[in-house]
Amino acid sequence: MTTLPSSFWHKRFTQQAHWTQNLRHYVYGLVNLAHADRVLEVGCGTGVILTELIMQSHGGIYGLDISTEHLDMAAINLPGIPLALGDAHVLPYSAGVFDISICHFLLLWVTDPVRVVSELARTTKPGGFVLALAEPDYGGRIDYPPELSILGNWQQAALTRQGADPLLGRRLRAIFTQAGLTNVVAGLLGGQWSGKPSLDAWNMEWEVLQDDIHNTTQNNQTKELTRLHTIDEQAWEQGERVLFVPTFYAYGQLP
Numbered sequence: 001m002t003t004l005p006s007s008f009w010h011k012r013f014t015q016q017a018h019w020t021q022n023l024r025h026y027v028y029g030l031v032n033l034a035h036a037d038r039v040l041e042v043g044c045g046t047g048v049i050l051t052e053l054i055m056q057s058h059g060g061i062y063g064l065d066i067s068t069e070h071l072d073m074a075a076i077n078l079p080g081i082p083l084a085l086g087d088a089h090v091l092p093y094s095a096g097v098f099d100i101s102i103c104h105f106l107l108l109w110v111t112d113p114v115r116v117v118s119e120l121a122r123t124t125k126p127g128g129f130v131l132a133l134a135e136p137d138y139g140g141r142i143d144y145p146p147e148l149s150i151l152g153n154w155q156q157a158a159l160t161r162q163g164a165d166p167l168l169g170r171r172l173r174a175i176f177t178q179a180g181l182t183n184v185v186a187g188l189l190g191g192q193w194s195g196k197p198s199l200d201a202w203n204m205e206w207e208v209l210q211d212d213i214h215n216t217t218q219n220n221q222t223k224e225l226t227r228l229h230t231i232d233e234q235a236w237e238q239g240e241r242v243l244f245v246p247t248f249y250a251y252g253q254l255p
Contacts (some may be wrong), residue, residue: 004211010046012079012204016105017048020134020247023189024052027177031129033057036099040064042120043106047074050081059099063117064091088116088217093123094146101122104121104133106166107175108159117179126254130181137169137246144242145235148228151209152245154221158213169248181252191244196236205243206232 008090029116032037037059044050044063053061064084065071069182071083086092088110089104092193101120120130141152156166165171173186196202206229235241 004207006046006067006073008204008207009070010048010073012208013045013048015035015201015204016134017052019178020104020189020249023249024049024133024172025056027131027133027249028056030171031100031131033100038062038098040093040101040102040120040123040130042091042101042103042116043068043109044054044074044083047077047081049102049104050074050078053102054078054081062098063095085190089119090121091119094121098124099128100131101128102131102133105135107132107135107172108166111163113165113168113175114173114178116177117181120126120252121179121181124254128254129251130179130254131175131249131251132172132175133249135169135172135248135250136166137248138166139170140246142242142244145240146232147231148235148243149239150224151228153176154213169246170246179252183254184247184250184252186250189247189249191242193242196227196239196241202233202236211235 005014019250033056036057039053039057041049041053046063049062050061062082063074063087065074066085066087068085071085074083084092088106089112101124103120107116108192110116116201117130124130138152138156143149143152159166173184176184176186210225232241
């Protein structure tokens with residue numbers, strides 16, 4: 001269970017949306033988002049992607065999330081947008097009502113991702129599209145300098161204890177196929193490093209990491225985190241740091 005407030009997560013969701021912006025706009029063009037009459041985002045959080053969808057599509061935009069706190073912030077950020085509190089495994093919408101259904105950094109957190117994608121497909125019109133725009137795979141995480149590799153191991157173990165699937169990304173194409181979608185395309189976001197991140201972005205990465213392992217941290221890990229924090233900072237300053245978490249995307253069409 002996260003200990004961070006919704007205000008922090010709004011900043012984090014905004015950061016994540018920045019990472020995948022170019023990919024999203026590319027896929028939006030492929031699925032003709034601009035001409036969609038109804039678009040649904042499941043796991044909409046505080047409304048970051050919904051804000052973009054409003055600008056990208058002329059049609060109605062809908063959002064659903066399981067967190068009351070996140071939806072409260074989304075309602076403030078996006079007054080008038082239909083928002084629903086609900087479970088992605090059982091969507092409260094009729095069959096075939098959306099032209100496009102979207103999720104972003106969602107499926108690794110759900111109990112049954114095939115069922116969730118099947119629900120997205122159920123609520124989408126024949127010929128419409130389902131999009132999963134970002135699903136990480138922490139099993140492929142790369143850290144340099146090598147002393148920092150232990151961070152990925154700790155984060156993967158902590159996510160598993162929280163009920164997440166840290167290896168979800170590599171399963172994404174299979175999940176879409178098993179959910180009955182056709183013309184499935186899956187891919188991987190690339191990585192690029194130039195200069196060091198802003199202090200705010202760097203601090204955010206560490207806050208998320210520390211929150212992920214908060215409930216499982218032992219005294220020796222706490223001391224080691226302090227040491228690794230220093231190594232990480234120095235590596236960025238020296239232009240040596242590489243941090244890469246493979247992040248997959250997929251889209252498919254309703255028969």
